[in-house]
Amino acid sequence: MNSNPADATTQADTAYERLGGEAAVRALVDRFYDLMDLEPAYAELRALHPTTLAGSRDKLFWFLCGWLGGPQYYVERFGHPRLRARHLPYPIGIKERDQWLACMDQAMQDLQLDAALVERLRAAFFNTADWMRNKGG
Structure with missing residues (x-):
């Protein structure tokens, strides 16, 4: 599965750049975890x-x-993300998926990101979050 939001862009127009680069990604992550x-x-x-x-x-x-579509900090530190394998120890069902998505959506809205970018990210986040599910319900 590959739902990377940067796939449909040119190198000059990655989601990372449209978001605003490193500082904007940090702000999004911080808002997500604060919420x-x-x-x-x-x-x-x-x-x-x-x-x-x-x-x-x-x-x-x-x-x-x-x-x-920005720097590969995670891969440099840990290798391939192996997202599903890394999330298997945690019971993730529809409720947990939907809470993750709602929290990220609220973080994106709070930061007043570009509406078109939010829609693009929402779809990519859904595909990835749904792939993490490992239990029913």
Whole structure:
């Protein structure tokens, strides 16, 4: 499965660049984890994460930079992402998928990202998040 949002772009127009580069990816990741930590609507999702979110923030930031068409920080540190294999230890069903997507959607809206980019990312995030499901319901 490849739902990389940068696939349909030229090298000069990656999702990473349209988002605003490294600082914008960091802002998105930070807003995502801040919301996950604060909003009761994301409680089940938050429960799947460690008590301290610093490592999770860094890993998502590193991953998203490359996934969006920017620097391959995650691959440089850990090799191929193997997303599904890395998420197998965590029970991820429809509820967890939908909470992740809602939290990311809220983060994108809070940062007032370009509407066309949000739609493009929403579709790519859905495909990837749905692929992470490993339990029913």
